[in-house]
Each structure stands twice: as structure tokens, then as C-alpha cells.
Amino acid sequence: MTDTMLAGRLDLRGGGFAVEEIPVPAPGPGQVRIKVEAAGICLSDVHLIDGSLKPVRPAADKITLGHETAGVIDALGPDVPGPWAVGQRVLLQAGERCGTCPACVRFEPCRNVLTRGVDYDGGWAEYALATHHTLVAIPDDLPFAQAAVIPDAVSTPWAAVTATGQVRPGRPAGVWGVGGLGAHAVQLLRLAGAAPVIAVDPLPAARERALEFGADLALDAAAPDIRDRIRAATDGLGLDLALDMAGVPAVREQAVRCLAHTGRLVLVGLGPAPLTVTDSIGFSYREQRILGHYGSQPGHVAELVTLARLHRLDLSRSISGTLPLAEAAAGVERLAKKDGNPIRLILTP
Structure with a gap:
């Protein structure tokens, strides 16, 4: 594996979106690294790029977009619990608890949820980091493209x-x-x-x-x-x-x-x-x-994976097309213009 990778990055300070070459991230304590196989383009991504939607709590001046992500566990950081292993097929929850607000301290639903690809780096990249509690295992017969859009779409x-x-x-x-x-x-x-x-x-x-x-x-x-x-x-x-x-x-x-x-x-x-x-x-x-109404809870994603696993839910019609990660900007433009009336366009690193 090389030391660098492609990632679709949004400059929050100066504006502008570009696919850039950046270092491959290393998983920290409690994190896993995912080899991304599919990442959805959402209308929220369009609005982030055009500036009509702003991150509330961004972790940096540049953010890798993408809150709909699926792939394979590539590496484990320290303190990741045993059920997770390299090679497992997973999707990533679209966000996670902040861990510091009064609700989190009381183990209640977080009131300051952080959104992947908005507040911190997301899945428009060849590799992505995720804390282990945001992983959801997916069955072998669920295509990555379909799994990726379950969170949010x-x-x-x-x-x-x-x-x-x-x-x-x-x-x-x-x-x-x-x-x-x-x-x-x-x-x-x-x-x-x-x-x-x-x-x-x-x-x-x-x-x-x-x-x-x-x-x-x-x-x-x-x-x-x-x-x-x-x-x-x-x-x-x-x-x-x-x-x-x-x-x-x-x-x-x-x-x-x-x-x-x-x-x-x-x-x-x-x-x-x-x-x-x-x-x-x-x-x-x-x-x-x-x-x-806003978003969903982690349990809703798990429910949908179960429905898909048991073939009660067919998501094959949800994928309107795929594009290489390098052509992310073209995919964003296509969704913004509703070219072909897409439901979801998928980036494949």
C-alpha cells in the first residue's frame, strides 16, 4: 500500500472542492481503517460545496466529504474489541456521539451529534477512519453500493x-x-x-x-x-x-x-x-x-441492514450510476442538475 491516497476535500475557509492526494490515515485507539468500496453523493454534499450548508463543529479547515460509506476493514487501531477483524465487510454510521455533552455523560441520546463528512473526515477517499462503535457488519450478498446508501438516504x-x-x-x-x-x-x-x-x-x-x-x-x-x-x-x-x-x-x-x-x-x-x-x-x-425530523438513530441503520439481509428490502433500484472518485466533482454537478433524475450516485475509489 502506498503512503498517499485520493480524497475529495472541501476547503471550509477559502471555499472550493477538489480531489487531492493526502496521506493515508493511521487508526488511533478504538479506530479502524476502512478500504472504501462505495460512497454515496447526497444533496447535502452539493449544498456543502455550494456553501448553502455549513458544518457546525468542523474538526479542521479542510474536510473529506461523504457520510454514506461502505467498505472492508483494512487495519485495526489499539483497543478495538474482538468482534471486529481485518477483512470484514462493513458500512459506517453517518455520524457519532460527541461524547462530552451533558446528555452523553448521562448515557442519553447525544444532542451534539457529529456528522461524518461534515464535521470530520468522511468516505470520499480511498481509505477512511471510523471509531469501532460506528461500524455495522453487512452480509456478503449485499453490494457495497447499496449498503453505502443505507445511512441517510x-x-x-x-x-x-x-x-x-x-x-x-x-x-x-x-x-x-x-x-x-x-x-x-x-x-x-x-x-x-x-x-x-x-x-x-x-x-x-x-x-x-x-x-x-x-x-x-x-x-x-x-x-x-x-x-x-x-x-x-x-x-x-x-x-x-x-x-x-x-x-x-x-x-x-x-x-x-x-x-x-x-x-x-x-x-x-x-x-x-x-x-x-x-x-x-x-x-x-x-x-x-x-x-x-432530522437524520436517524444507529438502531434504524441496523434495522434496515436486517431487512436487506433477509431480502425484505430491495435497494437495487436506488443506485442510479457509479463514478470513479477522481470524477467526484462531475457527480456532484450531475446530482445538482438532476441529470438523469438520479436517486443516488456512487463514488468508487
């Missing part, structure tokens, strides 16, 4: 559906925005038993994809009768659960109007605009709720 909507949204079998659910997260939300709602599953998107290609991923009905967000059509599809009740994957105020207003009595809107897509409810009296009368 799949686990974020899974957590939104099952934990925040508290999906109920046989109850209607809707998804606004059928991009990378939304397509998986449709698939996961169907897996969890929501019925009917209704997708809403202004793009014909996205609506087509929603039907392929298991939606019972796909509607144009611009349709003037969208509320009536959703009511008709739900026996006049409206949606028990709605997921906003777009983070757009107009989407949220539309989704709230389509909720049933005691229905819930989960905000998965992030956006800076104020959150408003036009008919606040009706919202209260119908006892509806709007719930914020």
Missing part, C-alpha cells in the same frame, strides 16, 4: 416513517417530493403497511418513479383538485401521515390541507423559510400535528 426516511411519524398499518400516508429521500419513503411506507401510499411531485419522471417504488397513486403538486383527489382515495378521511421531503413552504401548506383529523405532518426536507399554518383554528380543531 434510507435511514432518514425510515426513521421519519417509523419513529417520528409513527406510521400505522392500513392508514393512508403521503409523500411530497420523490427525490432520493422521497423515493425511499414511498418504498418504506409500503413496507411498513401504510395504505394507500400517495406520492406528490411536480415532475412526471418523479411521479413515474413513485409508482415503480410502490405508490398506489402519484399526483401532480400543481393540480388544483389535489386535496379532493386525496380525499377520494382515502374514503373521504385525508392522510393519517404526510412527509414533506422538499422543505418548501407551499408543500407544507398543501400537505396540511390534506391531513385527516389527528393527522401528522413530518418535516424531513430542510428549508430556511418560516413555518406557517394558514388555517390555524382548523388545524387546532382537527388536532393535527407538525413534527420536526
Whole structure:
């Protein structure tokens, strides 16, 4: 093995992204080094590069991007427990506990979670470091590309559906925005038993994809009768659960109007605009709720790996293409422009 490697690096101080040659990292206490086999390109990476998203607690002025990573354990640092060994196939959790906040000290869920590829070096590299408790073993028949996207692309909507949204079998659910997260939300709602599953998107290609991923009905967000059509599809009740994957105020207003009595809107897509409810009296009368959501917990990733291992979850359609690590910038541009309507593009070092 050489002493240097390629890595996709973001300059947080001066701006700019480039694939550079940097030293291969050595694992410290409790760490393993991963030979990266696949790393996903997420819309968050696009926003980090264009400057619209900023790391909160970056560890350095330059960061290797990539929070969706899978590969093979290449080396063990001191004090890594026995279950982990060189040669094991793993994916990496998208983040980890800070270890110092009051919640961490009390062994409660961390309130200052550090994100891989945002606050510290991620997986857009030939080799990546990971603390051993962020590893999740993956089965031999799960391709690395599919395993890599489970953290975030799949686990974020899974957590939104099952934990925040508290999906109920046989109850209607809707998804606004059928991009990378939304397509998986449709698939996961169907897996969890929501019925009917209704997708809403202004793009014909996205609506087509929603039907392929298991939606019972796909509607144009611009349709003037969208509320009536959703009511008709739900026996006049409206949606028990709605997921906003777009983070757009107009989407949220539309989704709230389509909720049933005691229905819930989960905000998965992030956006800076104020959150408003036009008919606040009706919202209260119908006892509806709007719930914020961010990311997922480690257990959600483990659940999805189990579902994939038992062939309950098929992620083969999630991979829209692969590119060499050296062409990371081209992949980012392709995702930003929605060239080919990708769900996830994968970098292969």
C-alpha cells in the first residue's frame, strides 16, 4: 500500500472542492481503517460545496466529504474489541456521539451529534477512519453500493416513517417530493403497511418513479383538485401521515390541507423559510400535528441492514450510476442538475 491516497476535500475557509492526494490515515485507539468500496453523493454534499450548508463543529479547515460509506476493514487501531477483524465487510454510521455533552455523560441520546463528512473526515477517499462503535457488519450478498446508501438516504426516511411519524398499518400516508429521500419513503411506507401510499411531485419522471417504488397513486403538486383527489382515495378521511421531503413552504401548506383529523405532518426536507399554518383554528380543531425530523438513530441503520439481509428490502433500484472518485466533482454537478433524475450516485475509489 502506498503512503498517499485520493480524497475529495472541501476547503471550509477559502471555499472550493477538489480531489487531492493526502496521506493515508493511521487508526488511533478504538479506530479502524476502512478500504472504501462505495460512497454515496447526497444533496447535502452539493449544498456543502455550494456553501448553502455549513458544518457546525468542523474538526479542521479542510474536510473529506461523504457520510454514506461502505467498505472492508483494512487495519485495526489499539483497543478495538474482538468482534471486529481485518477483512470484514462493513458500512459506517453517518455520524457519532460527541461524547462530552451533558446528555452523553448521562448515557442519553447525544444532542451534539457529529456528522461524518461534515464535521470530520468522511468516505470520499480511498481509505477512511471510523471509531469501532460506528461500524455495522453487512452480509456478503449485499453490494457495497447499496449498503453505502443505507445511512441517510434510507435511514432518514425510515426513521421519519417509523419513529417520528409513527406510521400505522392500513392508514393512508403521503409523500411530497420523490427525490432520493422521497423515493425511499414511498418504498418504506409500503413496507411498513401504510395504505394507500400517495406520492406528490411536480415532475412526471418523479411521479413515474413513485409508482415503480410502490405508490398506489402519484399526483401532480400543481393540480388544483389535489386535496379532493386525496380525499377520494382515502374514503373521504385525508392522510393519517404526510412527509414533506422538499422543505418548501407551499408543500407544507398543501400537505396540511390534506391531513385527516389527528393527522401528522413530518418535516424531513430542510428549508430556511418560516413555518406557517394558514388555517390555524382548523388545524387546532382537527388536532393535527407538525413534527420536526432530522437524520436517524444507529438502531434504524441496523434495522434496515436486517431487512436487506433477509431480502425484505430491495435497494437495487436506488443506485442510479457509479463514478470513479477522481470524477467526484462531475457527480456532484450531475446530482445538482438532476441529470438523469438520479436517486443516488456512487463514488468508487
